[in-house]
Amino acid sequence: MTNDIISEANIELKVRANDWRHAIQLAGDLLTRGGHTTHEYTQEMIQAVETLGPYIVVAPGIALAHSRPAPSVIKTGLSLTTLVEPINFGSEENDPVEIVFGLCATDSNNHIQIISRLVEFLDSEENIEFIKRCTDRRDVYLAINRVEEGV
Template identity: 40%
Template sequence: MVKLLIDLITEGTIDLEVSAENWEAAVRKGGELLVSSGAAENRYIKAMIEMVRQLGPYIVISKGIAFPHARPEDGVLKNGVSLITLKEAVDFGDEDNDPIKLVISFCSTDSEGHLTALSELVDFLRDEDAVNNVMNAKSKSEVVEIMKRVVAAG
């Protein structure tokens, strides 16, 4: 089984202290990393935003954390994960878990990859120290090391 998070979160798919004026800009910035890494087409970004407009802030999965994604047919080229921390947290419309500081964007070519990544993400979210360390990381390499430790321990 592919360890999606550990294999796909690289320094090239991480951005720290990103400025975003609202949730759409935050989703767009995470999506741009998926596009630049070759994992998705530009239209995937629009699809992620449209999913939230249609379904509400279902992508907010925990306090301070959003997990934007869309369907494979919306422009996925290969499995991909990006991670951004926001300079200033933004509201996504989830009163229990706003404001959001960490955005982990995701694309998968099929539902199996989706489930694997979600499973690993759950392991990460259970480790509050790791989540806080990622949110406060000062370097991309620090984020990669934290994620590797959590996935290896899971």
């Protein structure tokens, strides 16, 4: 599938994180291993939350870790990590977080399609619950990427 918004290798399910920094590190490591970013980008994502607060916790239980386009981004990409035990990021409205996405973009417009397709997928509470309980990354990969195909 050439229109995938996430690759299967960029999905890791049911992992343990010590705190929100570690949760972002896990999502960032997937982006780095997938050839999307350098390790510096992960530190930039963490620094963004340290500077701006938990703005990345975009919905109940869901964080979208990201930073600005930078030389540390090689190509636009998305990663997904689910946590065995939810972690507090400091968001009064949306903590604790169980699902952490990592997003990187080469420019400010390059990620719009990924975000819109991801939002479409996450618009269904059923899909969110599926991600939270799923243990097979292939199933998650297929579910997220079939959005555009209308399946």
